[in-house]
Amino acid sequence: MIELELTVPDLTKVRFTSDAVWETTASLTLINHRQHFQLHRHLQPRVPRDPDFDLALLLELTQADHFIPDLLGPMPSARPAHPLDQFARLATTNDQVLESDLRVLRDLGSRIGRMACREYAERTAEAMAAYWTAVLEPLWERIEAITGADIAHRSVALASDGLERALDELHDAVTWAGDGLSLALGQGQVRLPSTGQGLWLLPLVFRGPGVMLADNATPPVIAYSARGAGQLWEQPVESIIGGLDALIGHSRAAILARLSVPLSTTSLAGSLRLSPGTVSQHLAVLVSAGLCTSRRDGKRVLYARTPRADLLLDIDAAQAR
Numbered sequence: 001m002i003e004l005e006l007t008v009p010d011l012t013k014v015r016f017t018s019d020a021v022w023e024t025t026a027s028l029t030l031i032n033h034r035q036h037f038q039l040h041r042h043l044q045p046r047v048p049r050d051p052d053f054d055l056a057l058l059l060e061l062t063q064a065d066h067f068i069p070d071l072l073g074p075m076p077s078a079r080p081a082h083p084l085d086q087f088a089r090l091a092t093t094n095d096q097v098l099e100s101d102l103r104v105l106r107d108l109g110s111r112i113g114r115m116a117c118r119e120y121a122e123r124t125a126e127a128m129a130a131y132w133t134a135v136l137e138p139l140w141e142r143i144e145a146i147t148g149a150d151i152a153h154r155s156v157a158l159a160s161d162g163l164e165r166a167l168d169e170l171h172d173a174v175t176w177a178g179d180g181l182s183l184a185l186g187q188g189q190v191r192l193p194s195t196g197q198g199l200w201l202l203p204l205v206f207r208g209p210g211v212m213l214a215d216n217a218t219p220p221v222i223a224y225s226a227r228g229a230g231q232l233w234e235q236p237v238e239s240i241i242g243g244l245d246a247l248i249g250h251s252r253a254a255i256l257a258r259l260s261v262p263l264s265t266t267s268l269a270g271s272l273r274l275s276p277g278t279v280s281q282h283l284a285v286l287v288s289a290g291l292c293t294s295r296r297d298g299k300r301v302l303y304a305r306t307p308r309a310d311l312l313l314d315i316d317a318a319q320a321r
Helices: 020-032 057-061 083-090 095-107 117-161 163-168 229-233 244-248 249-256 265-272 276-288 306-318
Strands: 002-007 014-016 174-176 180-183 191-192 199-204 210-212 221-225 290-297 301-306
Touching: 002 249, 014 117, 014 191, 020 083, 020 117, 020 199, 020 221, 057 117, 057 229, 095 117, 117 163, 117 199, 117 290, 117 301, 174 306, 244 249, 249 265, 249 276, 249 306, 265 276, 276 290, 276 301, 276 306, 301 306
Parallel strands: 002 191, 014 199, 199 221
Antiparallel strands: 002 180, 174 180, 210 221, 290 301
C-alpha cells in the first residue's frame, strides 16, 4: 500500500493529460507480457518481424516486471507536442537520469547498462520514434480519441462531483484517504510526502488492468487504463445492412457507425470520402436528434455517439442477423 499525501496546493494542481512516450512504452510492455493482456492481442501482429529499427533494445528496456527506465517516463505536459517531437526530446535527457537508469540496468544484467549515457539516450529515442511510426501511428487517431474522451469524461465528473469522487473512480486500486490517495501497490506500506506541485493523471490505452505510480517525478504521475481502451480494435461498419440507413440515411448511419470513438469532421470526411461540408451538415442533424454530442478539443471539434445512438445501432445489427 502506498499513501500519497496531497496538500491544498497539490489539489489545485491535479491535471489530466496524455503522453506519447508513456503510451508507446506501455505498448512495448504489453508486447513483452502479451499473455496477460488479451484485450490488446491484435497489437503483436502489427510489429514487423524484421524491423529496420532496434526493437530488441526497446523490448529489453521494458521486459522487467517492476522497473521502467526513467528515460521512458518523462514529465508530462499540459499541451503535448507531436509524438515524434516527444521522442526527439528523449535524446536530450539529463545525464543524472540516464546514469540512474544505467545503474539499475547493470544490476539487472542488461547489456544496455554498459552503454554511455548519450548512446543510451540517442539510440532509445531513435528506436522509439521508428517503432511508433511503424506500429502505432496508424492507430494514433483512435488512441488520441480514446484518451481524449477519458479526460473529457473525468473533467466533467470533476466539475460535477468534486475531486474526491473523480479520483476514487480512476481505478479500484486508488482510493481517497482524507489527506491524499491510497494506492494498493507493492508490498508493505509506504507514505510519500507532498511535493506541493500537484499530480499528473495519465490515461493510457495500453496500460492494462493496473495503475502505475511514478513517484520519483515532481509532481508525481499516476498512469491508469483509459475508459473504452478496447474500442481501439473495433472495426468501423462499412455498410449498414439493417433498416437504420433507410430511417436516417446511409451517410448518417455510416457516420454513427464510425463514431465508436470521438472523431473530427475532417477525419470522418476522409474515411467516408465525403466533403467536410457534407459531413458537417449530417453531424448537425445527428446532434439535434440527440444521436451525437460534440466537444471542443483544442482547435478541433470532436463528435461522439450518445447512448441513444448505441441502442439504435445495436437494434439495427440484431435485426440484420
